[in-house]
Amino acid sequence: MKRSPCLLALIFFAFQTVSVGAQTSELEPNDIAGQASALLLNNTGYGSIEKPNDIDWWKVTTNSDGKLDITIQNTGNVGAIHVELYDSSFYTILDSVTVNENTVQTMHADGLGAGTYFIKMKGAAAIDTASYIISNTLIAVTGPNDKEPNDMWWFGPHTPIQLSDTVYGHIGYNHNGKIDKDDYFSFTTPADGNLYLTFNNGSNINSMEFNLGDSLNNGLLASFNDPGQSKTMEQQGLRAVPTLFG
Numbered sequence: 001m002k003r004s005p006c007l008l009a010l011i012f013f014a015f016q017t018v019s020v021g022a023q024t025s026e027l028e029p030n031d032i033a034g035q036a037s038a039l040l041l042n043n044t045g046y047g048s049i050e051k052p053n054d055i056d057w058w059k060v061t062t063n064s065d066g067k068l069d070i071t072i073q074n075t076g077n078v079g080a081i082h083v084e085l086y087d088s089s090f091y092t093i094l095d096s097v098t099v100n101e102n103t104v105q106t107m108h109a110d111g112l113g114a115g116t117y118f119i120k121m122k123g124a125a126a127i128d129t130a131s132y133i134i135s136n137t138l139i140a141v142t143g144p145n146d147k148e149p150n151d152m153w154w155f156g157p158h159t160p161i162q163l164s165d166t167v168y169g170h171i172g173y174n175h176n177g178k179i180d181k182d183d184y185f186s187f188t189t190p191a192d193g194n195l196y197l198t199f200n201n202g203s204n205i206n207s208m209e210f211n212l213g214d215s216l217n218n219g220l221l222a223s224f225n226d227p228g229q230s231k232t233m234e235q236q237g238l239r240a241v242p243t244l245f246g
């Protein structure tokens, strides 16, 4: 009979260890971005603005282009929390919210490139204190990405492809204040003839522009595709040899 309490104590201790291990708790000091506590991707962290003027920085690293949601639950009943989301350049605030006592708010940032993002949390007023739960969700873009850098025509970085290739990519995502505005691919025609190019815009929100030009920067074809639209263009009478860009 004397062994039963010991067994119960061991089981309880083991359960407690697993539970704590599944959480990510803030690690003070974290009052500056360089000390930010790590928030695992698509996971949850716990912390508190434990005294007036406490600042908590968190950081999360995304592994794909997409939309990042950061949800904060203020679990205290004393003060409000002001939250700001930054990329690694700290140049602009991507989104911000103020979370009052016992409420939940979500920040949304769409069109983000893969990279590390930082979250700054502090009392809405200098004297405010609060405990909180912070979680993040990345809604990743589907489809393969193109290899960057490929932002230049002819004389700069671009991606050589074969004439019959089908290539995929993402465009318009930004990180550290830099938007991926252009993707260039080049190919060489092996014989005189007519060229057919099919452009598919995989976005269901944004329009896209596709262009075809030769290696002397002469524009040959242009296509403006609405969201979800696919178009095939024809360029007749091309000579062999010149490298074309699209």
Ligand SMILES: [Ca+2]
Binding pocket: 026, 028, 047, 048, 049, 050, 054, 055, 056
């Ligand atoms: Ca803290």
Ligand SMILES: [Ca+2]
Binding pocket: 028, 029, 030, 031, 054, 055, 056, 057
């Ligand atoms: Ca802190």
Ligand SMILES: [Ca+2]
Binding pocket: 148, 149, 150, 151, 180, 181, 182, 183, 184
């Ligand atoms: Ca690019």
